[in-house]
Amino acid sequence: MFSAPGKAFVAGGYLVLDPKYKAFVIALSSRMYAHAHVENGTGEHIEVRVKSPQFAEGEWCYKIDLSRPDRAEEIHGRGNPFVKSTIDVVLLYLAPKQTKRITVTIFSDPEYHSQKDSTPKTSKNGLKTLYFHSQPIHKVAKTGLGSSAGLVACLTTALLSCFSENFDVKSETTLNRIHNLAQVAHCHAQGKIGSGFDVAAATFGSIVYRRFDPQLVNRVIESWKNEDLVQLVDNTDWKIEHTKCCLPPGIKLLMGDIVGGSETPKLVSKVLEWRKKEPERSLETWTHLNSSNMRLVESLEKLQDLSKSQPETYKLSLRSLVEGNKSGFSDVVSSIQGIRRYLKIMTLESGAEIEPDQQTELLDYCMSLNGVLGGVVPGAGGYDAVCLLVAEEAIRDVVERTKDLSVTWLNLHEQETGIREEDVSSFIGFL
Numbered sequence: 001m002f003s004a005p006g007k008a009f010v011a012g013g014y015l016v017l018d019p020k021y022k023a024f025v026i027a028l029s030s031r032m033y034a035h036a037h038v039e040n041g042t043g044e045h046i047e048v049r050v051k052s053p054q055f056a057e058g059e060w061c062y063k064i065d066l067s068r069p070d071r072a073e074e075i076h077g078r079g080n081p082f083v084k085s086t087i088d089v090v091l092l093y094l095a096p097k098q099t100k101r102i103t104v105t106i107f108s109d110p111e112y113h114s115q116k117d118s119t120p121k122t123s124k125n126g127l128k129t130l131y132f133h134s135q136p137i138h139k140v141a142k143t144g145l146g147s148s149a150g151l152v153a154c155l156t157t158a159l160l161s162c163f164s165e166n167f168d169v170k171s172e173t174t175l176n177r178i179h180n181l182a183q184v185a186h187c188h189a190q191g192k193i194g195s196g197f198d199v200a201a202a203t204f205g206s207i208v209y210r211r212f213d214p215q216l217v218n219r220v221i222e223s224w225k226n227e228d229l230v231q232l233v234d235n236t237d238w239k240i241e242h243t244k245c246c247l248p249p250g251i252k253l254l255m256g257d258i259v260g261g262s263e264t265p266k267l268v269s270k271v272l273e274w275r276k277k278e279p280e281r282s283l284e285t286w287t288h289l290n291s292s293n294m295r296l297v298e299s300l301e302k303l304q305d306l307s308k309s310q311p312e313t314y315k316l317s318l319r320s321l322v323e324g325n326k327s328g329f330s331d332v333v334s335s336i337q338g339i340r341r342y343l344k345i346m347t348l349e350s351g352a353e354i355e356p357d358q359q360t361e362l363l364d365y366c367m368s369l370n371g372v373l374g375g376v377v378p379g380a381g382g383y384d385a386v387c388l389l390v391a392e393e394a395i396r397d398v399v400e401r402t403k404d405l406s407v408t409w410l411n412l413h414e415q416e417t418g419i420r421e422e423d424v425s426s427f428i429g430f431l
């Protein structure tokens, strides 16, 4: 069984669409899981059955002709574009010659979806609770953790593992192969080439990310040939960057769900329109915003180093932070203030509600609390969520002091690892 983490897009929304800029994405403890069972098949077909038992009608069964391995047919006429596209891309890449019967079972941790109309169930060993929804997957509200990226990343991994003797997700080559295939499958399913930050975080974990050239993936989707896909996946420099970066000890991420919601494509199109109409002003804003984003990354790295080279000094700074003295963390605080300043300028000038006044008020209040380094609207912003960086010891107090506000803190934290192998024992009773 393999799993991939959800994400919080802390810094670099919009800018990440342009390979000139980098973004900072934090991987989360809420994960998507894929368990594969493989048997020898008969006849001229491969059968891939994907089950997602937490959702109504959550089973898709594809028959794949060995002579056209990239064109899976769902036998009940049910659709799941992300499942289908992943099977198509992985089989186009592998061009298998032997029949097989594969069953992949998908599970997702509770925080990916709204828990409305759902029932919790706990595994036999009592370690894992999952929510079972009465609606089909496409009708269940999402929370923004990147469910399709998580699904595509762990399904790609599970399928590859069925065709490989010594499959090891700790190998860099394997991880890059998973990433590249998952990016192609995700773009193909979405019908557009996004920045891919969510797929990269699902694969590599907490990272500073620079995107790939969309033409690379476009060309392969257009040609749809095994040799072009193999060349792209195994022998092409995508020029992406995925440098590991995580929060320093004692600092935690708090993700808050906001009642409401925003449509990312509308926000993106308003921002891109503004960029076209006001090239100079928007470039100036993006340049400042990017400096603040990169200053945040650098200051987190410095704190990480300090916590190792001078652990006592670092501990004292953390202690003071909880008591309200943020001076040991001033670079993080000021870079977050910078990020917010330029996101607000983008909001006011582009008309896209990236940090609307309601979020400004909430974030300003949170920032005034002891132990809080700062908070931002993650990703594309809007009325979806907020995230805070907080001293671990102050979390309880922050939750208490915000309990009457329109924010629900989610039960998750940073978990920096990307794809990893899982022990199935926590899933006994579900499988």
Ligand SMILES: Nc1ncnc2c1ncn2[C@@H]1O[C@H](COP(=O)(O)OP(=O)(O)OP(=O)(O)O)[C@@H](O)[C@H]1O
Residues within 6 Å of the ligand: 052, 080, 081, 082, 083, 106, 107, 108, 112, 137, 138, 142, 143, 144, 145, 146, 147, 148, 149, 151
């Ligand atoms: N657990 C799952 N089982 C099966 N399919 C899933 C699962 N999770 C996600 N999917 C697929 O991904 C689709 C959702 O992808 P979409 O791109 O609309 O959302 P998203 O941007 O990933 O959302 P979010 O970031 O809010 O999680 C679902 O309709 C389904 O096709």
Ligand SMILES: C[C@@](O)(CCOP(=O)(O)O)CC(=O)O
Residues within 6 Å of the ligand: 009, 012, 013, 014, 015, 016, 017, 144, 194, 195, 196, 197, 264, 268, 378, 379, 380, 381
């Ligand atoms: C606005 C954008 O940079 C981020 C969207 O992030 P999210 O889907 O809101 O987490 C678009 C993208 O990178 O695909």
